[in-house]
Amino acid sequence: MRLKGTDIFIRCLKEEGVDVIFGYPGGQALPIYDALYLSDIRHVLVRHEQGAAHAADAYARATGNVGVCLATSGPGATNLVTGIANAYMDSIPMVAFTGQVPVAMIGKDAFQEVDITGITLPITKHNYLVKDTAELARVIKEAFFIARTNRPGPVVVDLPKDVMTGEIEVSDEAVEMSLRGYRVLKTPNAGQVVLAAKAIEESSRPIIYAGGGVISSGASPELKELAEKMQIPVTTTLMAMGSFPATSHLCLGMLGMHGTRYANYAVSECDLLIAIGARFDDRVTGNLASFAPNAQVIHIDVDAAEIGKNVGTHIPIVGDVKQVLMEIIHRVKARPERTEWHELIDRWKDDFPLLYSEPLKDEAIMPQFVIEKIYDVTEGKAIITTEVGQHQMWTAQYYKFTQPRTFITSGGLGTMGFGLPAAIGAQIGCPERKVINIAGDGSIQMNIQEMCTAVEQKLPIIICILNNQYLGMVRQWQQLFYDGRYSYTDIAVQPDFVRLAEAYGGVGMRVTKASEVEPALRRALQETERPVMIDFRVDREANVFPMVPPGESLQNMLGGDR
Amino acid sequence: MKHTLSVTVDNHPGVLARVATLFRRRGYNIESLSVGRTEEPSISRMTIVVDGDENILEQVTKQLHKLVEVCKIMDITAEQSVDRELALFKVKADPQVRAEIMQIVDIFRAHIVDIGRKSLIIEVTGDEGKINAIEDSLRAFGILEMVRTGKVAMVRGPKG
Numbered sequence: 001m002r003l004k005g006t007d008i009f010i011r012c013l014k015e016e017g018v019d020v021i022f023g024y025p026g027g028q029a030l031p032i033y034d035a036l037y038l039s040d041i042r043h044v045l046v047r048h049e050q051g052a053a054h055a056a057d058a059y060a061r062a063t064g065n066v067g068v069c070l071a072t073s074g075p076g077a078t079n080l081v082t083g084i085a086n087a088y089m090d091s092i093p094m095v096a097f098t099g100q101v102p103v104a105m106i107g108k109d110a111f112q113e114v115d116i117t118g119i120t121l122p123i124t125k126h127n128y129l130v131k132d133t134a135e136l137a138r139v140i141k142e143a144f145f146i147a148r149t150n151r152p153g154p155v156v157v158d159l160p161k162d163v164m165t166g167e168i169e170v171s172d173e174a175v176e177m178s179l180r181g182y183r184v185l186k187t188p189n190a191g192q193v194v195l196a197a198k199a200i201e202e203s204s205r206p207i208i209y210a211g212g213g214v215i216s217s218g219a220s221p222e223l224k225e226l227a228e229k230m231q232i233p234v235t236t237t238l239m240a241m242g243s244f245p246a247t248s249h250l251c252l253g254m255l256g257m258h259g260t261r262y263a264n265y266a267v268s269e270c271d272l273l274i275a276i277g278a279r280f281d282d283r284v285t286g287n288l289a290s291f292a293p294n295a296q297v298i299h300i301d302v303d304a305a306e307i308g309k310n311v312g313t314h315i316p317i318v319g320d321v322k323q324v325l326m327e328i329i330h331r332v333k334a335r336p337e338r339t340e341w342h343e344l345i346d347r348w349k350d351d352f353p354l355l356y357s358e359p360l361k362d363e364a365i366m367p368q369f370v371i372e373k374i375y376d377v378t379e380g381k382a383i384i385t386t387e388v389g390q391h392q393m394w395t396a397q398y399y400k401f402t403q404p405r406t407f408i409t410s411g412g413l414g415t416m417g418f419g420l421p422a423a424i425g426a427q428i429g430c431p432e433r434k435v436i437n438i439a440g441d442g443s444i445q446m447n448i449q450e451m452c453t454a455v456e457q458k459l460p461i462i463i464c465i466l467n468n469q470y471l472g473m474v475r476q477w478q479q480l481f482y483d484g485r486y487s488y489t490d491i492a493v494q495p496d497f498v499r500l501a502e503a504y505g506g507v508g509m510r511v512t513k514a515s516e517v518e519p520a521l522r523r524a525l526q527e528t529e530r531p532v533m534i535d536f537r538v539d540r541e542a543n544v545f546p547m548v549p550p551g552e553s554l555q556n557m558l559g560g561d562r
Numbered sequence: 563m564k565h566t567l568s569v570t571v572d573n574h575p576g577v578l579a580r581v582a583t584l585f586r587r588r589g590y591n592i593e594s595l596s597v598g599r600t601e602e603p604s605i606s607r608m609t610i611v612v613d614g615d616e617n618i619l620e621q622v623t624k625q626l627h628k629l630v631e632v633c634k635i636m637d638i639t640a641e642q643s644v645d646r647e648l649a650l651f652k653v654k655a656d657p658q659v660r661a662e663i664m665q666i667v668d669i670f671r672a673h674i675v676d677i678g679r680k681s682l683i684i685e686v687t688g689d690e691g692k693i694n695a696i697e698d699s700l701r702a703f704g705i706l707e708m709v710r711t712g713k714v715a716m717v718r719g720p721k722g
Contacts, residue, residue: 117576121583126630129576146630181572181633305624308617 001172005133005164006035012140013041018068020044020059020428022052026072027112028099031164044428044457046421047449049076053083054418054447055425057092057154061408062383062426062433064218066147067092072099074112077158078119082415084154085123089412090239091216093152095143102162103131117158125153133166137175145177149184151303152216185302188319188327195315196274196298197331203272203296205341206232209255209284212239212411213277213301213321220244220404222325223276229334233345235263237278239411242401247380252345253354256284257548258393261352261561264554266345267292275299277321280310281412290553300324352561354397356542365514367391367466367538371398374436374464377521382434383408383426387419387443390472393544395438417446423461424454434525435459441467441535442491451504454531462524463533465497468540476543480558481550501533510535564593565619565639566715569608572631573599580629581608590614590622594647594712605633609645609714638717645715648687650675651697654704655682663703670696681706 003011009032013021020042025033036043046052049071056067067087071080077098087094101110106129117127126146128139136159143155200206214223220243227234227250234244235255244251252263267273273295278284285291288310299306299313300321307316317324356368371394374382380400385408386392392409401407408426410418423437444465454461475489501508507530511520517536524532545559571577578597585592593611600607612622619637626632655663655677663682667674672686686696690713697708 118579121580122587125628179630182630303628305621305628307624308620 001170002167003170004167005136005159006031008133008136008170009140009159009164010035010039010041012137013068016140016144017065021068021070022046022055022059022425023070024049024052024072024076026074026076026099028101028161029070029072029076031161032070032097032099032159044424044453046424047452048447049079050083050417051421051424051447051450051453053080053094053096054086054415054421055428055450056094056096057083057087057090058385058408058422058425059429060087060092060094061422062405063429064405065093065429066144067094067425068097069094070097072112073101073116074114076112077114077116081119081123082413084120084156086410086413086415086418087154088123088125090410091152091212092154093147094154095147096154096156098156098158100129100158100160103160104162106160116156120156123154124156125151127156127158129158130160130163133163133168136163137170138177141175142177142179145179146182151213185319186323188317188324190327192315192317193324193327193331196300196317197328199272199296199298199315200230200232200274200328200332201335204338205270206230206272206274206338207252207266207270208232208234208274208276209237209267209278210234210240210243210276211237211278214240214243215404217277217302217321218404219277219322219325222322222329224248226325226329226332229329230332231335231338231342232274233266233342235259235267237281237284237411238396238409240278241396241407242404245402246400247402254396255554256281257286258397258544258546259548259554260354260397261546261557262345262348264548264557265348265352268553268555269344270295273297275301276325277301279306285310285554286548287551287553290555352546354560363513364539365511365517365536367468367536367542368394368398369514370464370466370517370536370538371395371438373517373521374438375399377518377525378434378436382406382436383430385409385419385422385426385435385437387437387439387446388414388416389440389443390468390476390542390544391438391440391443391466393473394466397544416443419443420447420463421450421453423463424450424457424459427459427461428457435461437461437463439463439465440472441465441469441494441497442471444497445494448500451501451506451531451533455505458529459531460527460529461531462521462527463531464521465533465535466538467497467535468538468542469494470540473544475541479541479543497533497535501531506531506533508533508535510537512537563613563615565612565614565637566643566645566713567608567610567612567623567626568636568638568715568717569610569626570600570605570633571608571629572633573604573606574631577606577631578608580631581610581626584625584629585622588621588625590618594710596712596714598714609712611713636717638715642718643715644718645689645713646687647690647693647711647713648685649693649697649708649710651684651686651700651705652707653682653684653700654680654706656680659703663700666696666699670699672696
């Protein structure tokens with residue numbers, strides 16, 4: 001059977017189970033778009049390619065499937081770059097297709113030509129420039145396989161126009177992948193599992209430090225089982241919020257720079273640190289030299305390169321987190337009594353709860369209060385996306401996530417502008433869920449154009465802007481570490497978000513009093529076909545506390561004590 | 563300490579760029595790198611000499627393994643292996659010193675591969691130490707130009 005490149009493209013996407021693509025057309029992508037027009041794959045037209053990458057990324061985070069985005073060559077492709085880097089830093093399975101100039105014109109500085117495989121080399125798990133229609137099916141199969149297996153990550157596939165218009169003879173046989181250097185890891189080393197089980201049984205002050213790997217390997221049930229069977233307290237990274245229910249008495253919330261005091265104290269005092277699918281990021285560890293100083297370290301990760309990268313490990317276990325946890329659970333004998341350790345932690349919880357001060361001025365809304373209300377009205381069941389900054393940390397602190405894949409945030413790269421397109425991707429992936437983007441007034445302006453996408457797609461997402469008219473996190477650092485010199489962080493000059501939302505065809509609301517917060521949220525929840533943007537005017541100089549100052553050890557936190 | 567890694571990779575365009583980008587991005591130092599085809603046309607072999615402690619070497623190896631097109635990595639530093647480098651030296655050689663230079667060439671079992679009016683090109687192969695030694699010996703005459711290939715290496719015996 002003779003098929004064109006574009007036919008093969010559509011066929012391969014269907015084989016991979018792709019039902020939605022986030023994209024933006026352009027000259028070199030015309031043949032692909034023509035094929036999409038005739039196919040039944042849903043295409044979501046964003047208003048900027050960065051939005052497509054973030055939406056595909058969040059779609060993957062919310063559903064666990066590989067997210068797909070598509071852009072044309074040149075500027076279309078470079079506009080994806082931030083989104084690709086974002087997915088790379090957070091190990092999200094994504095395939096990004098880019099149009100490219102015809103093969104014969106590559107390297108000639110043709111119109112809208114850019115070396116996107118070169119540009120994305122250090123921010124992709126792998127990438128391809130397809131130079132022959134005959135390679136297309138194999139490359140697409142490999143791209144999806146690489147994106148979702150082992151440690152997931154983004155894969156870029158660059159598609160020259162003539163490769164897509166070219167015709168070849170195609171047989172019905174399944175395409176063979178050619179990946180001799182790439183092995184999928186499953187079985188962990190049995191000896192290491194035995195060592196870990198023994199260390200867990202013997203430890204008197206163990207703690208689990210869970211990372212995003214728990215979510216990507218679908219290991220939340222196993223994490224819960226291990227923690228409960230062995231009565232081990234659990235602290236999660238930003239990426240792992242929801243992997244362990246925040247409502248459990250064993251949950252210590254987040255650790256690190258803006259973690260809870262009790263989580264950080266517990267890490268500092270533990271005798272066994274069980275790191276699961278986590279990478280000892282500097283925002284987590286603070287000063288490395290004094291991180292978990294008395295602990296033996298078990299490090300479980302699918303990526304061998306993470307082991308020993310930042311912190312020395314006593315018992316490394318390379319393997320799929322879910323598989324490893326199942327084997328450890330199987331081996332350990334239940335040990336419910338660690339009374340002293342739990343009493344100590346309970347005392348810290350009592351002494352240093354998360355709390356925020358009463359408003360300084362009459363009726364100013366505290367941003368943390370808004371998040372608590374969002375939690376109340378959604379009964380903790382919403383999918384929450386965020387932008388990056390203070391509101392993101394407050395969300396991690398005050399929204400009690402109980403399910404994996406319900407907190408969608410840019411962790412590693414810290415990408416302002418992620419939250420709105422992410423809410424779109426999550427809502428399209430999970431149409432039955434309530435999706436809320438908790439945003440700052442700075443971040444929301446970075447991809448505000450995606451309001452149009454949400455309106456066109458009739459998505460009832462709610463965007464809660466915690467508007468303090470500052471680039472709040474940077475302002476906080478300037479206040480604490482730069483003698484209050486607010487260098488270019490005052491953004492009081494800003495659009496009227498209510499009218500802006502309405503101009504896009506959405507619903508806009510403004511809330512200036514604490515008593516109005518809950519009614520506004522309830523009203524927003526009534527919308528079923530339009531995005532709602534709520535401009536919460538919050539206390540301008542509220543800070544995120546507690547906080548580990550940069551370079552300090554986890555024990556030395558600022559704020560958050562009574 | 564210097565380590566010699568023997569790395570087999572898919573013979574695809576761009577593999578060298580991937581390896582080079584990895585080293586640059588992670589801040590590892592490449593002492594030398596040579597690459598060429600092997601007996602199997604679809605596979606190339608890179609011989610990479612890396613300077614760094616055990617931790618750096620471990621990271622280099624693990625990160626290299628993550629590259630999809632890297633097939634196999636062997637640290638052959640401690641192995642019984644044959645390693646060779648090739649170097650070309652263009653040396654100032656007035657007639658009165660030529661005999662002396664030719665003696666040095668003989669001692670090192672090197673070859674003179676070109677003669678100009680005032681200079682010679684000398685080709686030498688050997689391990690790094692030998693090449694350094696001949697370089698030292700020739701320096702007195704004035705080295706006008708030097709080029710070294712970087713190391714290629716092979717483990718002795720049937721193991722590969």
